[in-house]
Amino acid sequence: MEPLDSLASIYPESRFSRDAAFQAAFESDGLTVFRAKPRAVVIPESAEEVIQTIRWCHEHAVPFVARGSGTSLSGGSLPVADGIVIALNRLNRILKIDPVERIAVVEPGVVNQHVSDAAASEGLYYAPDPSSQSICTIGGNLAFNSGGAHCLKYGMTSNHVIGCKAVLATGEVVTMGGESLETVGPDFTGLFVGSEGLFGVAIEITLRLLPKPEQFHTVLVGYDSLQAAGDAVSAVIDSGLLPGALEIMDALSIEAAEAAVACGYPPGAAAVLIVELEGPREKIEQERQQLDEILTSTEPFAQRVAVDEADRLFIWKGRKSAFSAVGRLSPDFLVQDGVVPRSRLGEALVRIQQLSAEANIRVANVFHAGDGNLHPLIMFDGSQPGALHRAEELAAKLSRLCIEMGGSITGEHGVGMEKRDFLPEMFDEPTIRMMHRIREAMDPKVIANPGKMFPGKEAPALSKVGLHPLEKAGVISRE
Amino acid sequence: MLHEIKPEQHPPLGQEMADAISTCVHCGFCLAACPTYKELGQEADSPRGRIVLMKEVLEGNLELESALPHIDPCLGCLACEPACPSGVPYRDLISPFRAQSESKRQRSLSQRLTRWMTQFTLPYPKRFRLAAKTGKLAKPLSFLLPRSMRVMLDLLPPRLPKQQDWKENYPAIGNQRARVALLTGCAQSVLDPDINTATIEVLNRNGVEVVVPKNQGCCGALSWHVGNLPQARQFASQNVHAFPEDVDAIVTNAAGCGSGMHEYHLILKGTADEAKAESFRHRVQDVASFLMQLGDLKTPPDLGRTRRIAYHDACHLANAQGVRAEPRNLLRMIPGVELREINDAHLCCGSAGTYNIDQPEIAASLGKQKASNVIATAAEVVATGNIGCMTQLSNHLTKQESGIQVQHTMQVLRDAYLASETE
Numbered sequence: 001m002e003p004l005d006s007l008a009s010i011y012p013e014s015r016f017s018r019d020a021a022f023q024a025a026f027e028s029d030g031l032t033v034f035r036a037k038p039r040a041v042v043i044p045e046s047a048e049e050v051i052q053t054i055r056w057c058h059e060h061a062v063p064f065v066a067r068g069s070g071t072s073l074s075g076g077s078l079p080v081a082d083g084i085v086i087a088l089n090r091l092n093r094i095l096k097i098d099p100v101e102r103i104a105v106v107e108p109g110v111v112n113q114h115v116s117d118a119a120a121s122e123g124l125y126y127a128p129d130p131s132s133q134s135i136c137t138i139g140g141n142l143a144f145n146s147g148g149a150h151c152l153k154y155g156m157t158s159n160h161v162i163g164c165k166a167v168l169a170t171g172e173v174v175t176m177g178g179e180s181l182e183t184v185g186p187d188f189t190g191l192f193v194g195s196e197g198l199f200g201v202a203i204e205i206t207l208r209l210l211p212k213p214e215q216f217h218t219v220l221v222g223y224d225s226l227q228a229a230g231d232a233v234s235a236v237i238d239s240g241l242l243p244g245a246l247e248i249m250d251a252l253s254i255e256a257a258e259a260a261v262a263c264g265y266p267p268g269a270a271a272v273l274i275v276e277l278e279g280p281r282e283k284i285e286q287e288r289q290q291l292d293e294i295l296t297s298t299e300p301f302a303q304r305v306a307v308d309e310a311d312r313l314f315i316w317k318g319r320k321s322a323f324s325a326v327g328r329l330s331p332d333f334l335v336q337d338g339v340v341p342r343s344r345l346g347e348a349l350v351r352i353q354q355l356s357a358e359a360n361i362r363v364a365n366v367f368h369a370g371d372g373n374l375h376p377l378i379m380f381d382g383s384q385p386g387a388l389h390r391a392e393e394l395a396a397k398l399s400r401l402c403i404e405m406g407g408s409i410t411g412e413h414g415v416g417m418e419k420r421d422f423l424p425e426m427f428d429e430p431t432i433r434m435m436h437r438i439r440e441a442m443d444p445k446v447i448a449n450p451g452k453m454f455p456g457k458e459a460p461a462l463s464k465v466g467l468h469p470l471e472k473a474g475v476i477s478r479e
Numbered sequence: 480m481l482h483e484i485k486p487e488q489h490p491p492l493g494q495e496m497a498d499a500i501s502t503c504v505h506c507g508f509c510l511a512a513c514p515t516y517k518e519l520g521q522e523a524d525s526p527r528g529r530i531v532l533m534k535e536v537l538e539g540n541l542e543l544e545s546a547l548p549h550i551d552p553c554l555g556c557l558a559c560e561p562a563c564p565s566g567v568p569y570r571d572l573i574s575p576f577r578a579q580s581e582s583k584r585q586r587s588l589s590q591r592l593t594r595w596m597t598q599f600t601l602p603y604p605k606r607f608r609l610a611a612k613t614g615k616l617a618k619p620l621s622f623l624l625p626r627s628m629r630v631m632l633d634l635l636p637p638r639l640p641k642q643q644d645w646k647e648n649y650p651a652i653g654n655q656r657a658r659v660a661l662l663t664g665c666a667q668s669v670l671d672p673d674i675n676t677a678t679i680e681v682l683n684r685n686g687v688e689v690v691v692p693k694n695q696g697c698c699g700a701l702s703w704h705v706g707n708l709p710q711a712r713q714f715a716s717q718n719v720h721a722f723p724e725d726v727d728a729i730v731t732n733a734a735g736c737g738s739g740m741h742e743y744h745l746i747l748k749g750t751a752d753e754a755k756a757e758s759f760r761h762r763v764q765d766v767a768s769f770l771m772q773l774g775d776l777k778t779p780p781d782l783g784r785t786r787r788i789a790y791h792d793a794c795h796l797a798n799a800q801g802v803r804a805e806p807r808n809l810l811r812m813i814p815g816v817e818l819r820e821i822n823d824a825h826l827c828c829g830s831a832g833t834y835n836i837d838q839p840e841i842a843a844s845l846g847k848q849k850a851s852n853v854i855a856t857a858a859e860v861v862a863t864g865n866i867g868c869m870t871q872l873s874n875h876l877t878k879q880e881s882g883i884q885v886q887h888t889m890q891v892l893r894d895a896y897l898a899s900e901t902e
Binding site: 019020021022024025027028029030032043069070071087089090092111113131135136219259260261290322323324325326327328331332333335382383 | 480481501502503505506507510511520523528531532535540542543545546548549563564565566593595656667
């Protein structure tokens with residue numbers, strides 16, 4: 001019997017596929033420059049099926065990638081060529097909402113937004129809000145320690161996952177953390193969160209829920225220059241205010257968002273800043289006056305306060321659709337995710353503009369200004385010879401810029417396939433060795449999402465110059 | 480998304496299809512909006528997955544037969560379009576793709592028979608009326624028929640309304656403010672001819688003269704949306720010649736027809752009527768949208784009682800034509816109307832042209848969910864703007880033993896105008 005047949009025997013026919021259509025549909029995620037065809041796709045409907053699948057992979061040393069909605073912007077859920085894709089979409093049950101303990105226990109395929117929807121009647125919500133929250137799944141959020149606009153105040157996914165049951169790449173089922181914020185020993189849950197699927201697959205995740213803020217105060221501010229918007233961010237933070245979110249979009253991304261959702265941002269703005277205060281009514285009443293004064297001192301040319309919840313969501317809609325909306329301005333683009341110290345934001349923006357001008361490549365900027373997380377969107381037309389290569393060169397320069405400035409190559413999208421070359425530039429050798437040892441403790445056969453995060457021998461380093469060795473070998477292909 | 484499609488190899492709409500694919504950035508936002516993704520829960524049955532599959536087929540990297548099991552369940556509801564931040568015109572891809580794959584695909588005998596039956600009867604009111612009457616007689620024998628044909632029989636109403644014919648001209652009542660031509664539709668004119676009568680009445684009362692062109696035919700949407708390009712072309716061509724130039728708008732009252740007529744430029748591309756189609760489609764407008772644009776409408780009398788009305792968005796009105804607020808505003812104009820929103824309003828009811836017949840399981844599941852959500856509004860009436868949705872809603876509301884009445888927005892409005900004269 002072919003080994004794959006024994007994997008197939010775990011599933012009914014409709015949920016195991018080595019069909020060409022499935023291989024094509026699953027060949028990439030939110031980063032389409034990388035594509036790889038899996039050997040088979042399985043669609044488990046129970047944790048038990050996930051466990052059996054991983055045990056099978058371990059036994060036969062076949063690599064696997066777990067995948068939720070495939071929205072990764074770093075190629076994190078790109079299939080391993082000839083490996084297994086475990087599509088977790090149907091593990092989408094919310095197992096428990098406990099309004100007293102303020103926790104939710106969910107399966108990995110639950111959509112981020114659905115957690116908040118389910119908790120809404122209890123006056124609770126799940127705080128991390130990636131722009132793709134309407135479709136991205138908690139499993140993927142956990143694997144990549146996803147952020148979102150409101151992570152400035154509330155922290156990233158890792159601050160909201162308090163426990164998890166996972167199948168390690170060895171097939172062992174382990175429990176980390178629990179329903180309490182207090183844990184014994186090191187923060188193993190924290191170690192698992194953001195491990196990019198290299199340790200195994202979470203099958204049951206315990207999330208912290210927060211009471212919905214009583215009041216929001218959302219202001220949309222237009223500036224004549226990107227620098228002025230950046231300075232305004234510093235002014236707000238320096239005043240001691242901690243808004244729920246502080247977001248900046250530049251002219252190009254405003255143009256894109258406007259085309260996509262007609263979000264009514266101030267016409268002619270070189271940059272807009274979205275500031276959102278949230279909390280108890282009395283506190284917000286006080287803080288909004290303070291914010292008004294600060295914003296007035298930054299000399300904006302336009303300012304608008306959301307009049308009601310619908311208006312507030314409308315302002316956010318522009319911001320949240322910005323990435324994909326750039327598809328209207330350019331046939332292809334690369335989303336970057338670097339971080340710089342917030343105090344050097346203005347400087348970083350100027351450098352990005354210079355690098356963009358030098359390379360003669362348009363770059364739109366959308367960023368979580370409050371925590372210095374930049375999202376330059378490098379636009380190119382992939383049908384032009386060499387265009388992707390030039391865009392990747394610019395991306396490399398932007399990543400190095402962030403490292404030089406004392407920041408990070410990734411804020412919330414993860415290293416994935418895209419930025420793995422830069423990991424050794426951020427960490428010294430002993431640190432990288434430690435990471436490898438930890439990984440091997442969880443996955444001795446290196447079968448869980450191999451090829452991601454580390455430039456390693458299991459999949460040769462991604463070259464920014466010329467063809468990737470796997471491409472030369474015809475194993476993966478880039479469009 | 481990058482592709483290696485050679486548009487010239489896929490005439491006449493290769494360029495349109497390639498452009499739609501280029502616009503997709505594979506972000507996955509469409510997954511949240513897609514009813515079939517919700518039902519089937521797998522990437523290949525999502526808009527994003529289907530775009531990749533169609534791309535692969537057009538590039539020659541995937542066999543058509545491998546892609547079809549995932550392309551066929553697409554409702555064509557276009558819920559993915561408003562959900563798409565990049566603005567992928569999915570309609571420019573799905574219908575042309577279906578049209579060009581039709582000649583290359585294998586269909587079973589029963590599939591071919593069902594397709595032939597629907598396409599030979601539905602678009603022709605006389606044949607449809609006859610078939611519907613025959614079908615009714617055949618109901619007791621339905622267990623002998625293939626599944627898809629049984630579904631067809633199930634959809635037939637217990638009795639057909641009396642046949643109605645319309646005059647060529649209905650003058651405005653009072654001061655004439657506009658002049659429009661009305662598409663009377665095919666299946667609708669048999670299943671519920673009163674919708675046209677109500678539409679004419681509402682327009683007339685608001686100072687609009689209505690002409691009903693004699694030589695008009697089916698709009699062609701049914702044929703176009705299932706990939707029968709030759710038949711769609713024949714109907715579209717007939718209509719671009721049948722409708723007069725000297726009207727303010729070509730008014731439709733069936734969402735599917737309106738959306739199909741907005742796509743005449745695609746249907747007629749590469750034919751002698753190409754240029755005519757381009758100007759024609761811009762003159763097509765749904766009656767609700769036309770009325771709101773006309774403005775200064777007559778307010779129906781206040782009868783001093785409240786009426787709870789739920790409004791159901793027909794996909795081909797809301798998604799395909801962007802008409803959402805207009806019908807709601809028309810209903811709100813009626814004194815005493817309490818408008819109720821339906822949960823999961825963005826989900827298709829499963830009617831979608833002949834989808835009921837082609838994909839009965841998904842259609843039934845969606846219909847059931849929609850009916851439950853309508854019932855949860857505790858409305859007395861559910862109003863909508865498409866005959867297909869009306870049939871599906873009635874069918875599933877009846878199955879759940881609900882007494883909620885299904886009406887076209889124009890029927891609700893007409894009844895409100897007439898109420899003053901009868902009471």
